Amino acid sequence: MKTTVRRDVLTLPAAAPGPENPLPPLLPLRNVHTLDERAKEGLPRDMARQLGYAPLSSPLPTRVRDAYGRERTDTAVDVIVVENDKLRATVLPGYGGRVHSLLHKPTGRELLYRNPVLQPAAFALNGAWTSGGIEWNIGATGHTTLSCAPVHAARVPAPDGGEMLRLWEWERLRDVPFQVDLWLPEDSDFLHVGVRVRNPHEKPVPVYWWSNVAVPDDRRVLVPADEAWHFGYTGTLRKVPVPVYDGADRTYPRNSEYPADQFYDVPDGARRWMAALDDAGHGLVQTSTDLPRGRKLFVWGTGAGGRRWQEWLTEPGTGGYAEIQSGLARTQLEHVRLDAEAEFSWLESYGPLSASADRVHGEWAGARDEVAARLADALPREAVDAAYEAWLPSADTEPGETLATGSGWGALEVLRAGHKVPGTPFAESTLGPDQAPWLELLHTGAVPEPRKVVPPGPTLVAPHWRDMLETAPARPLAEYHLGVAQWHAGDRAQAVRSWERGLELAPSRWPLLRCLAVADRAEGNTERAADRYAEAFDDLCQERRDDGPVWTVATAALGREAITALLAAHRTEAARAVWDRLHEATRAEGRFRLLEAQLLYAEGDMEGVRAVFDSGFEAADLREGAETLGELWTAATGEPVPERYDFRMRPAEG
Structure with missing residues (x-):
């Protein structure tokens, strides 16, 4: 079948995100990802600089979403499906454009952790957030304020002449437009995702981006790195070896007792990739062009608190999950400078990977080499670079049929300043009472x-x-x-x-x-x-x-x-x-x-x-x-x- 982009409806048990809190959030909601000043000593110079660059003082101008409950009812949720013979990607445009499911059709394997419910919890920078799938985190350290908000969506011609799904919005914390193009070439096992963040202003802006992928936690997480920056909930950042530290192999999420982040130190020049593979050597691999240098593993841990949080975000009996992430900086505690009237753009690819189970679960160097080799067979590095070059001319293509509508804030900014943002129109028709x-x-x-x-x-x-x-x-x-x-x-x-x-x-x-x-x-x-x-x-x-x-x-x-x-x-x-x-x-x-x-x-x-x-x-x-x-x-x-x-x-x- 040719690649198709279509609207559909998915029925899920859902708790509504609730109305916005009318009180302006003058202070940040939480500070769990702040770093003790003493911990910055001895860090790489660029990391230390970016750790102190433009931290968020509050979620303004967005409003807090905290009026949701815990009672879930079967709810018809609008989705957009991008599909070919090999993959079916299901996207939630009303929840920040999250990819809810990525199904490999020949094997029937779900490549992501697919949350069976939509349950808001207070993890986003402005409150309501849901777990599972792939989310696009832009703005500042934490989960995007768009977690439970609609984004614009439309069909766009794909580089190969087929169809592509474009998602876009005006990110309000940093006052910048961004787009996410989901492109599934015909007969391809890999979903390509072109990302662009633009600064239309005459001054630099701080930028934050992490693509957050939920995967079942019974996998081994593999990445081309021998060291990582470990960040726990005690406010410290320390260098640790990979895979074993403190007596346990931490590339298995269930080997950690408490929630923690591991930001892998991928060497310069190495191919950027990350995989989560099960006992049989099957699972998901994510790779990208070179701009997103960061790769991260987040684990909830096996302790009582971590187990409780996972039940809180879904429902008992659905299995645990971990997060593998790809970002612009080494760690999520950093923000990156985007110069005036400049842009960041890159391409990510997501797909199935099968490798030798013995090698995947063997010693670290052999496991890494096995996954790198199988990835090279399935999707060579040159193919990702070529897909990026093919996508770039399409990034400015004006969208066709509208599939979903986001907020009117981008339209207001375009009217105010006359910004030229080809490929991501912010129509005056989207202006509403808030504007x-x-x-x-x-x-x-x-x-x-x-x-x-x-x-x-x-x-x-x-x-x-x-x-x-x-x-x-x-x-x-x-x-x-x-x-x-x-x-x-x-x-x-x-x-x-x-x-x-x-x-x-x-x-x-x-x-x-x-x-x-x-x-x-x-x-x-x-x-x-x-x-x-x-x-x-x-x-x-x-x-x-x-x-x-x-x-x-x-x-x-x-x-x-x-x-x-x-x-x-x-x-x-x-x-x-x-x-x-x-x-x-x-x-x-x-x-x-x-x-x-x-x-x-x-x-x-x-x-x-x-x-x-x-x-x-x-x-x-x-x-x-x-x-x-x-x-x-x-x-x-x-x-x-x-x-x-x-x-x-x-x-x-x-």
């Missing part, structure tokens, strides 16, 4: 005041939008947005002044009070933060117009922050008063059951804390590396943490 106020600011120089009482919309924080906000009429909503943009730029004192100016005339005070409360907490002013949070929540409760989804989400988000701040100030009665004013359905959610247990603990009611745990709850947006559940259980009961509440990702201290 409307910014379109008016662009055309009139003023931020429109809302026509009805609603929570503020998203804030744009890039320098060009901040400049426009600074010259806009100083009305309350403009001051609110300006303060958020100034805060993001690092000018916290000026942000506070903008919010305070807006507060003087604002008919809706709670958004400004909440921002000021965050600023107080960041400065260590716990008492004033508590005062402002209490005032903000009271103002919201008086202002909200109904119990519809918009106000329910806003009340839940602000109430949660207010209770946490009030507990930090040891004001339990005030925290209880906020709790009592939350919607009953909100208080029944798992994440608020955890908050209730924390409130009961602060009130000294240990029996009440235990009763909450004994009733069973699941805090859906529990964050990677979080130890809150176990710490609270131990503090309240003095007993070992039950398995269902054990999410530890590192050894116990001491």
Whole structure:
């Protein structure tokens, strides 16, 4: 059969990602991938430089997705299928363009770990993320903010005259457009993926890219390297030998007890590839042109916390998985400079590989050589380079039939600056309500005041939008947005002044009070933060117009922050008063059951804390590396943490 690109529908048990949190994320959600400064000593110079280059200060301008739950229902999910005689790739355009499945048709083997459910969890830079398949991580250290967001998709003529699937979006953390072209030549066993990241601006931008491939964890992971940089959840980066260190062969994911990253030190000039092969020597191989120098293995480990996380992301009985990844830098703690009006482009290839099982599972040098030889037979290095050269002229080809639609943010940027981005059109038809106020600011120089009482919309924080906000009429909503943009730029004192100016005339005070409360907490002013949070929540409760989804989400988000701040100030009665004013359905959610247990603990009611745990709850947006559940259980009961509440990702201290 000729290669085809078609739309289809796949029914999966899914928990919806939920509405966006209306409170601007002024601070990062987590810091589990930060590196102790002392650990940077002795690192290669370019690595040390890139480790300190443009770290993310918050997920702005994106909003947090944390209102999802754990209840899954059979859901019809739009997919795009790219297929020939040998492979069938199933893509989820509504989930960042993730490749959900890569099936080798002659053998019937699924080459990826295919998650049987869609269950959001708090791993993305802005919250909701799902596991499995191949995801395209762009932006900054961590999982992309597009994990549970739609991207644009369309048919494009392939280099060989067939069809190709193009995915593209405007990445908002770094303000750059990117594209992913999935090309499956006729009769080919390999899916080619052309990737391009462009910087349309007059200044350099930091870029981050890791293609993340989930594979079953009963494989051996092979890569052309004898050393790796090991990063655990204790904030250290150290060089280790491959395959054996600390008494175990770590190329087998199940030989590690705790979650960890291994960033392989592939020698310069060596072919870039990585494979995960089973007991019989069968599995997946990924290779690329030379630009993506990084190769990584992530393991969950066999400890209680790692097993619990895997159950959390899928469902019991579906088997564990590991991640093999390919990126632009040696490690995921680095960002790479992309010069003004320049681009990065490369080609990746994914396909089946079969090798001698005895050699694959034998001594390391022989295993590596065997896989390299079989890869050379199946897809020579020269063939990958030739496919890249063949794809490059197609990268600018204008898409044909639209298969899926992403956001309107790219269209807004193209309108603002007149960017020329051939091959990735951002049509004005994609502009929507979120972009409307910014379109008016662009055309009139003023931020429109809302026509009805609603929570503020998203804030744009890039320098060009901040400049426009600074010259806009100083009305309350403009001051609110300006303060958020100034805060993001690092000018916290000026942000506070903008919010305070807006507060003087604002008919809706709670958004400004909440921002000021965050600023107080960041400065260590716990008492004033508590005062402002209490005032903000009271103002919201008086202002909200109904119990519809918009106000329910806003009340839940602000109430949660207010209770946490009030507990930090040891004001339990005030925290209880906020709790009592939350919607009953909100208080029944798992994440608020955890908050209730924390409130009961602060009130000294240990029996009440235990009763909450004994009733069973699941805090859906529990964050990677979080130890809150176990710490609270131990503090309240003095007993070992039950398995269902054990999410530890590192050894116990001491």
